[in-house]
Amino acid sequence: xxxxxxxxxxxxxxxxxxxxxxxxxxxxxxxxxxxxxxxxxxxxxxxxxxxxxxxxxxxxxxxxxxxxxxxxxxxxxxxxxxxxxxxxxxxxxxxxxxxxxxxxxxxxxxxxxxxxxxxxxxxxxxxxxxxxxxxxxxxxxxxxxxxxxx
Amino acid sequence: xxxxxxxxxxxxxxxxxxxxxxxxxxxxxxxxxxxxxxxxxxxxxxxxxxxxxxxxxxxxxxxxxxxxxxxxxxxxxxxxxxxxxxxxxxxxxxxxxxxxxxxxxxxxxxxxxxxxxxxxxxxxxxxxxxxxxxxxxxxxxxxxxxxxxxxxxxxxxxxxxxxxxxxxxxxxxxxxxxxxxxxxxxxxxxxx
Numbered sequence: 124x125x126x127x128x129x130x131x132x133x134x135x136x137x138x139x140x141x142x143x144x145x146x147x148x149x150x151x152x153x154x155x156x157x158x159x160x161x162x163x164x165x166x167x168x169x170x171x172x173x174x175x176x177x178x179x180x181x182x183x184x185x186x187x188x189x190x191x192x193x194x195x196x197x198x199x200x201x202x203x204x205x206x207x208x209x210x211x212x213x214x215x216x217x218x219x220x221x222x223x224x225x226x227x228x229x230x231x232x233x234x235x236x237x238x239x240x241x242x243x244x245x246x247x248x249x250x251x252x253x254x255x256x257x258x259x260x261x262x263x264x265x266x267x268x269x270x271x272x273x
Numbered sequence: 274x275x276x277x278x279x280x281x282x283x284x285x286x287x288x289x290x291x292x293x294x295x296x297x298x299x300x301x302x303x304x305x306x307x308x309x310x311x312x313x314x315x316x317x318x319x320x321x322x323x324x325x326x327x328x329x330x331x332x333x334x335x336x337x338x339x340x341x342x343x344x345x346x347x348x349x350x351x352x353x354x355x356x357x358x359x360x361x362x363x364x365x366x367x368x369x370x371x372x373x374x375x376x377x378x379x380x381x382x383x384x385x386x387x388x389x390x391x392x393x394x395x396x397x398x399x400x401x402x403x404x405x406x407x408x409x410x411x412x413x414x415x416x417x418x419x420x421x422x423x424x425x426x427x428x429x430x431x432x433x434x435x436x437x438x439x440x441x442x443x444x445x446x447x448x449x450x451x452x453x454x455x456x457x458x459x460x461x462x463x464x465x
Binding site for chain 1: 338342347383384386387388425427446
């Protein structure tokens with residue numbers, strides 16, 4: 124048991140090292156994030172994360188999720204209007220082709236930031252890890268803003 | 274043909290069937306006056322008549338909505354900001370929740386407080402909310418809860434405008450430019 128655990132954690136550590144090295148190389152240059160804002164709603168109500176992704180690389184990237192120490196859960200969602208009704212649902216993934224920009228913007232795709240782990244104020248910054256297929260991660264700093272400013 | 278059309282229009286006008294030529298969408302002919310028995314953000318039982326005397330803008334939403342609801346309310350706050358102070362004093366915005374199980378008076382009060390003094394949170398019995406939405410022929414629907422017990426509510430996205438007597442006058446959709454909403458709200462406030 125002890126040996127298994129040791130082996131597992133060594134494998135984990137190795138994997139993590141590779142992930143860190145490749146993250147720095149691949150997404151540091153080829154994937155650019157701009158205009159990252161997280162709306163802060165009163166009380167315990169969930170907020171939304173907005174940003175723009177630019178894939179400057181020559182391979183498609185697939186965003187599959189997000190995670191943050193600042194929130195219990197972060198989900199990828201999309202809002203849409205159909206026949207005068209506002210709909211929202213979770214999305215599994217978003218693919219961004221080489222050379223394409225993809226906006227997470229009000230009333231469209233957004234991160235749903237659920238369950239604040241600590242108090243936040245307008246003007247704070249929160250880090251969110253964007254998770255991609257092939258286990259790549261990209262840490263993005265979001266400015267905490269009032270919904271009225273969006 | 275034009276003559277016939279003019280006569281038809283003139284008779285409609287005389288019969289009082291043509292509302293002001295709004296830039297947004299007219300509702301006077303298709304929607305009944307505002308009528309409800311609900312609970313305000315201070316926990317007080319309220320009726321639609323309690324809001325008579327001012328122009329009332331109504332939006333149905335829920336506070337667990339992270340994107341569409343706050344963006345719509347923020348846009349409405351931006352719209353009101355373009356009006357003169359004395360016009361704004363004659364306007365109230367009712368944020369009526371379609372999710373009263375989660376949206377208690379305290380929750381809707383805190384939520385609407387983020388958007389401005391004109392915004393009032395309204396909740397109440399689900400049956401009373403249904404009576405209102407059925408009367409206005411607007412719909413909402415709950416989705417299946419996730420593992421955390423969170424659920425999404427799909428709801429009508431328009432903002433409904435009522436005059437000082439509670440008569441339905443027009444509705445503002447997302448697709449209407451803010452300048453059109455500003456013009457119509459301004460006209461509704463200043464007409465009486």
